[in-house]
Amino acid sequence: MDLRAYLAERLPAVEHALEAALPKPGACPEPLASAMRHLIFPGGKRLRPAFALAAAEAVGAPWERALPVAVAVELVHTYSLIHDDLPCMDDDDERRGRPTVHVAWGEACAVLAGDALQALAFEVLLAAPGAPAPAVRDAARELARAAGAGGLVGGQVDDLHFDRACADTGVIESVHGRKTAALFAFASSNGARLAGADAGRVEQLRDFGQRIGIAFQLADDALDADSDDACSYVRAVGAAATQARADALLADALRALDGFGESAEPLRALAGGAVRRST
Numbered sequence: 001m002d003l004r005a006y007l008a009e010r011l012p013a014v015e016h017a018l019e020a021a022l023p024k025p026g027a028c029p030e031p032l033a034s035a036m037r038h039l040i041f042p043g044g045k046r047l048r049p050a051f052a053l054a055a056a057e058a059v060g061a062p063w064e065r066a067l068p069v070a071v072a073v074e075l076v077h078t079y080s081l082i083h084d085d086l087p088c089m090d091d092d093d094e095r096r097g098r099p100t101v102h103v104a105w106g107e108a109c110a111v112l113a114g115d116a117l118q119a120l121a122f123e124v125l126l127a128a129p130g131a132p133a134p135a136v137r138d139a140a141r142e143l144a145r146a147a148g149a150g151g152l153v154g155g156q157v158d159d160l161h162f163d164r165a166c167a168d169t170g171v172i173e174s175v176h177g178r179k180t181a182a183l184f185a186f187a188s189s190n191g192a193r194l195a196g197a198d199a200g201r202v203e204q205l206r207d208f209g210q211r212i213g214i215a216f217q218l219a220d221d222a223l224d225a226d227s228d229d230a231c232s233y234v235r236a237v238g239a240a241a242t243q244a245r246a247d248a249l250l251a252d253a254l255r256a257l258d259g260f261g262e263s264a265e266p267l268r269a270l271a272g273g274a275v276r277r278s279t
């Protein structure tokens with residue numbers, strides 16, 4: 001299938017929904033509003049939103065029903081990038097070829113913009129139009145878990161303290177599983193949940209998203225093989241073994257979709273594209 005055309009048809013709705021979610025002029029102090037927008041527009045690949053929309057379609061529902069999950073996950077992802085770039089973490093001056101948020105708007109404003117984006121993610125999710133209240137509640141709880149101490153934040157702490165002498169691939173995958181894959185698992189399973197999927201399908205999609213998220217991070221490690229990251233699969237086992245493990249995880253993830261029919265083709269294509277990407 002033509003993944004590029006698929007995304008070109010759907011991602012403008014994500015841009016529109018992100019724009020609608022961000023504070024309107026006058027709704028908050030101007031530097032905060034600008035700092036919140038800085039990394040949202042222009043954005044990155046919008047991969048996590050795409051997984052949410054394709055997961056809704058995989059369970060036979062209109063992709064529009066997953067938009068609140070798509071927006072919420074991109075807001076959390078963006079907050080995590082802003083905080084990751086801070087001087088107290090990776091201390092990066094540039095992201096996507098532009099000054100990082102703390103360089104453009106100051107460190108305090110960058111911290112607060114990240115905080116506000118994370119809060120906004122929950123506001124968007126909890127206001128999901130037309131979704132049954134139990135599905136919204138479960139999705140909000142899962143976003144909290146994916147973003148919190150057992151997910152993104154805990155994975156980041158382990159990454160910051162990672163012993164570069166450690167070449168245990170299981171330990172590395174556990175960090176990647178929390179720091180990176182938790183948001184992919186959230187997007188895939190809850191995009192479908194908000195679209196009305198039953199519990200069995202939600203679990204299959206969580207398993208799928210978790211494996212794809214780790215594979216995506218391994219592919220990222222392989223693309224950035226010269227990086228100085230301590231927690232890197234490539235550093236532990238080399239680029240070829242890293243790519244082989246990413247391919248095996250992709251195959252496992254696709255098997256987790258057994259029983260899904262034609263409607264999951266976009267999700268399968270997206271998975272392949274995320275793991276075999278070249279940039």
Ligand code: GRG
Pocket residue numbers: 043044045046047048080081083084089096152153156179180217220
């Ligand atoms: C600070 C709580 C906190 C977490 C930081 C996101 C993160 C955890 C660190 C960023 C650095 C990094 C290598 C993270 C792994 C996940 C990853 C590959 C992020 C980049 O995702 P893409 O490629 O980004 O989807 P774009 O730019 O396309 O949005």
